[in-house]
Amino acid sequence: MDVLSDAITAMRTGQPHSGHTRKLAPWxxxxxxxxxxxxxxxxxxxxxxxxxxxxxAPIRLDTxxxxxxPHGRxxxxxxxxxxxxxxxxxxxxGLLPAQRPARTDAPADPAATVTLCGAYQLDRVRPHPLLAALPPVLHLPSGIDRHPALRALVDLLTGELGEHRPGSHAAVPALLxxxxxxxxxxWLAETACTATTGWAAALGxxxxxTALSEIHADPAHPWTVEELGARAGLSRAAFARRFTTLVGQPPLGYLTWWRMTTAGRLLHESDAPLRTVAQQSGYLSEFAFAKAFKREHGTSPGRYRAQVAGQRGR
Structure with a gap:
């Protein structure tokens, strides 16, 4: 399982939106x-x-x-x-207004600043710790060429926004x-070179x-610290220390957090009975699941589902 993808999926809501603009000083x-x-x-x-x-300190951004x-401030x-x-x-x-795309056929003006921007809706009620721990600003300097996939994606997105080709309305959200x-x-790859703690170090x-992937792949499994350590190739004590240092919480604490996040998504996205949601979240007893869910989410699973259904119906 891909922990980074799961972290984003756990928080993403709505549709992203974007703009491609050309500005002349002063602005x-x-x-x-x-x-x-x-x-x-x-x-x-x-x-x-x-x-x-x-x-x-202000940050100068060059071509x-x-x-x-990441935090919406x-x-x-x-x-x-x-x-x-x-x-x-x-x-x-509650979203930023749509911006008129910069014309790709407009005469080049060396004094202009041309930018590509995008915005995402995130559910911050229960942020994944990976995203919650990010700094206020992630700056990738013009060495973007070190990341050819990102450079290629920027080119694709710029083209879709500027030329309005058939299918752009479907392509742009996926590219965003x-x-x-x-x-x-x-950013995580660059930070992992020097990080000794935190999620950049954990994913490196x-x-x-390995342990995180096992948890994400099968949250319903009755994991123990010893078994996770064995999958990771470490002794129980060494694994527990390393996991807690890098991730910021003990292995079973993160397991419970991910189980409850998984349960919330199941209640939000499916009509599965509570017994099924409990089992897929690692609880044999519906009562034990409801107690753990209320402790984590502040409400019962049934009320949580009803609240989500009410929000969808508005």
């Missing part, structure tokens, strides 16, 4: 906080990112730079640090979802990755 945009995450790619020119949580803001983009900022107003749906995955993959550790 400055202040983006409000949102429930989701967003990225920007500088295709031409340069600009400044004023990150969330000021007084963090080829990619930046992801407000930030700003501008051509220069002293440019006045215009507030971007959210639409009635792939964009989120590849940006995270690239074959033993811990």
């Amino acid at each position: 400055g945009l202040r983006f409000p906080s949102t429930p989701g995450a967003g990225f920007h790619v500088v295709l031409q020119g340069s600009c400044w990112l004023l990150p969330p949580g000021s007084p963090e 080829g730079d990619v930046v992801l803001l 407000g930030y700003a983009l501008a051509d220069a640090l002293d440019t006045a900022l215009v507030d971007v107003v959210l639409g009635p749906d 979802d792939a964009m989120l995955l590849l940006v995270l993959r690239a 550790d074959p033993a811990i990755t």
